[in-house]
Amino acid sequence: MTGETSFRLGRFAPTLGVRDIDASYQAYNAVFGLQKVFSNGDPVGFMILKAGAAELHLTLQKGHHAAPFNVAHLMVDDVDAVHARCVAQGLRIIKRVQDKDYGLRAFVFADPDGNRIDVGQALER
Incomplete structure (x- = not known):
């Protein structure tokens, strides 16, 4: 199998x-400007957030324990601005902003529930 498909991928x-x-x-609204576009339940147990092409789904899990690894990677055009917003919101920085040898300037933060998000910006070469 070559990994090629006869279909187009949509939203993921x-x-x-x-x-x-x-x-x-x-937190996601304050840092990324994500807006609630859908919610379900009373009390709300599921929510869809969106800004531009980025979409994030939240599901209420009262016993949630965050994974000890990054659960998402987000590319942005100003990683330093995102980092500053995370700090201003009091989010925990797991890995400081730094230029990586693989061509990204990146950092990792934990959201209010400890979910680790890796944020990167392509370095100009």
């Missing part, structure tokens, strides 16, 4: 488990 959005869906929404 990560879903993060969270203990407090509103707190997570507030």
Whole structure:
């Protein structure tokens, strides 16, 4: 098998488990400008956030324990600005901003539930 397909891929959005869906929404909105475009349940147990081409799904999991690895990677055009917003929101920085030998300037932060997100920007060569 060559990995080629006869079909086009569409939306592929990560879903993060969270203990407090509103707190997570507030953090992702403040840092990335993600807007709630859908929510379901009373109380809300599922939410879709979107900004530009980026989409993130949140699912309420009261017993959620974050994985000890990065659960998503996000490419941006100003990694330093995103880092500053994460710091301003009091989010924990797991790995500091640094230029990587594989061509990215990147850092890792943990959201309010400990989900680790790797944020990168392509370095000019």
